[in-house]
Amino acid sequence: xxxxxxxxxxxxxxxxxxxxxxxxxxxxxxxxxxxxxxxxxxxxxxxxxxxxxxxxxxxxxxxxxxxxxxxxxxxxxxxxxxxxxxxxxxxxxxxxxxxxxxxxxxxxxxxxxxxxxxxxxxxxxxxxxxxxxxxxx
Amino acid sequence: xxxxxxxxxxxxxxxxxxxxxxxxxxxxxxxxxxxxxxxxxxxxxxxxxxxxxxxxxxxxxxxxxxxxxxxxxxxxxxxxxxxxxxxxxxxxxxxxxxxxxxxxxxxxxxxxxxxxxxxxxxxxxxxxxxxxxxxxxxxxxxxxxxxxxxxxxxxxxxxxxxxxxxxxxxxxxxxxxxxxxxxxxxxxxxxxxxxxxxxxxxxxxxxxxxxxxxxxxxxxxxxxxxxxxxxxxxxxxxxxxxxxxxxxxxxxxxxxxxxxxxxxxxxxxxxxxxxxxxxxxxxxxxxxxxxxxxxxxxxxxxxxxxxxxxxxxxxxxxxxxxxxxxxxxxxxxxxxxxxxxxxxxxxxxxxxxxxxxxxxxxxxxxxxxxxxxxxxxxxxxxx
Numbered sequence: 001x002x003x004x005x006x007x008x009x010x011x012x013x014x015x016x017x018x019x020x021x022x023x024x025x026x027x028x029x030x031x032x033x034x035x036x037x038x039x040x041x042x043x044x045x046x047x048x049x050x051x052x053x054x055x056x057x058x059x060x061x062x063x064x065x066x067x068x069x070x071x072x073x074x075x076x077x078x079x080x081x082x083x084x085x086x087x088x089x090x091x092x093x094x095x096x097x098x099x100x101x102x103x104x105x106x107x108x109x110x111x112x113x114x115x116x117x118x119x120x121x122x123x124x125x126x127x128x129x130x131x132x133x134x135x136x137x
Numbered sequence: 138x139x140x141x142x143x144x145x146x147x148x149x150x151x152x153x154x155x156x157x158x159x160x161x162x163x164x165x166x167x168x169x170x171x172x173x174x175x176x177x178x179x180x181x182x183x184x185x186x187x188x189x190x191x192x193x194x195x196x197x198x199x200x201x202x203x204x205x206x207x208x209x210x211x212x213x214x215x216x217x218x219x220x221x222x223x224x225x226x227x228x229x230x231x232x233x234x235x236x237x238x239x240x241x242x243x244x245x246x247x248x249x250x251x252x253x254x255x256x257x258x259x260x261x262x263x264x265x266x267x268x269x270x271x272x273x274x275x276x277x278x279x280x281x282x283x284x285x286x287x288x289x290x291x292x293x294x295x296x297x298x299x300x301x302x303x304x305x306x307x308x309x310x311x312x313x314x315x316x317x318x319x320x321x322x323x324x325x326x327x328x329x330x331x332x333x334x335x336x337x338x339x340x341x342x343x344x345x346x347x348x349x350x351x352x353x354x355x356x357x358x359x360x361x362x363x364x365x366x367x368x369x370x371x372x373x374x375x376x377x378x379x380x381x382x383x384x385x386x387x388x389x390x391x392x393x394x395x396x397x398x399x400x401x402x403x404x405x406x407x408x409x410x411x412x413x414x415x416x417x418x419x420x421x422x423x424x425x426x427x428x429x430x431x432x433x434x435x436x437x438x439x440x441x442x443x444x445x446x447x448x449x450x451x452x453x454x455x456x457x458x459x460x461x462x463x464x465x466x467x468x469x470x471x472x473x474x475x476x477x478x479x480x481x482x483x484x485x486x487x488x489x490x491x492x493x494x495x496x497x498x499x500x501x502x503x504x505x506x507x508x509x510x511x512x513x514x515x516x517x518x519x520x
Binding site: 005017023025026027044045046047048049050051053054056057058059060070071072073074076079080081082083084085086092097108109119 | 250254255256262263264265266267268269270271272275277278279280282283286327328329330331332333383384385386387388
């Protein structure tokens with residue numbers, strides 16, 4: 001997506017916010033000190049998008065038929081702020097307010113020239129995959 | 138400086154719905170003529186007018202259809218709070234002596250479907266729209282989901298609120314949606330934005346509404362049953378308020394502008410929520426109506442569950458809400474929607490609401506609008 005939104009490439013991407021007089025902003029505001037936001041927080045609330053949004057401004061390469069519903073919500077980053085983002089889990093039954101979430105970067109569309117476009121999203125911590133990996137932890 | 142009390146002496150509606158090629162401006166003119174006829178007044182009596190619309194960029198041009206009398210006319214747009222803003226400005230024009238007789242007129246003609254827009258025109262980054270986050274409906278789903286989690290409100294309560302508004306719509310000859318829907322049908326319809334289903338949402342449509350207002354001491358010329366504007370207040374959001382189209386929010390939360398507008402209106406009117414007999418609350422979706430019951434001071438957070446189960450906001454309840462079916466049954470032509478609320482309250486206070494007339498002798502009515510990106514208008518009206 002737009003440059004300057006998150007640190008990339010990175011194994012542990014961070015959202016790029018800004019800070020002035022102790023007030024943290026996201027997206028970063030021009031002229032303020034860069035502040036990399038924490039990667040983990042709790043899900044404050046969420047909703048889903050069940051139909052393809054009006055386009056423009058939405059520029060996914062899907063159609064009304066191929067559109068896949070997605071969820072989006074606010075994640076409360078302790079001591080910082082609440083950030084709205086897409087969630088990697090689209091099923092509301094598998095999401096719960098208060099659960100721990102972690103920042104990730106996901107492909108969201110492909111340009112006509114084949115370029116894959118990435119954006120940030122929040123992923124449940126201890127989701128199915130991670131639970132298997134962390135089974136002994 | 139002494140200020141004048143203000144009375145509403147005529148109300149008119151061009152019923153909300155879909156009208157094909159009919160020009161929006163004609164709807165506005167017809168609503169204005171209906172309000173003038175209701176007051177027994179002529180357009181030539183009107184000394185200033187405030188005309189609201191989103192889709193029509195020059196709604197003040199309605200004078201071309203009503204008559205070119207040379208009076209000051211202002212176009213008004215303030216999002217979903219447009220109608221309340223027009224009411225407030227017309228009231229102030231009378232209160233502060235610019236006019237003895239004023240009109241508030243609203244009209245709109247929206248295309249089908251969710252409102253789209255250019256995020257950058259709203260001061261938001263382009264990526265916010267490109268990645269599918271720039272939809273006002275996300276706010277409604279997100280806010281009620283959090284509210285339900287915090288205060289134990291159930292989806293059944295949301296469905297009952299929508300069913301109540303559809304039921305009121307069946308009793309309202311001018312309503313757009315007049316087919317009753319059961320709470321089960323509403324719950325079982327497809328989810329648009331979790332936890333809100335298709336029939337929990339209002340839809341954009343077309344229509345117009347108008348009011349004739351005058352100095353209270355002149356009201357007897359036009360009606361034997363004036364309705365007085367006891368308060369007409371407008372507030373925008375404070376830092377920290379959870380609002381539509383917010384890529385981030387501070388940890389320190391502030392209340393919705395609804396809370397601020399409501400408190401200001403009660404204070405201006407010297408009237409408390411317990412004195413209100415009938416209310417119109419912005420029901421963009423059923424969850425909004427539930428939240429607005431508390432934000433406007435009618436109940437505590439979470440008490441909606443009991444209120445709705447008891448039918449307290451139905452026509453026979455202790456505080457009937459959205460007696461004409463609200464936005465859910467009438468749709469939302471946003472320039473006109475707030476004036477449709479006032480139209481309904483005036484009819485209820487005058488005992489002219491037909492099959493949906495509430496019982497007793499209601500004396501105090503309340504209207505509330507809320508919209509993007511954080512504006513709320515509240516009025517308190519009384520006999």
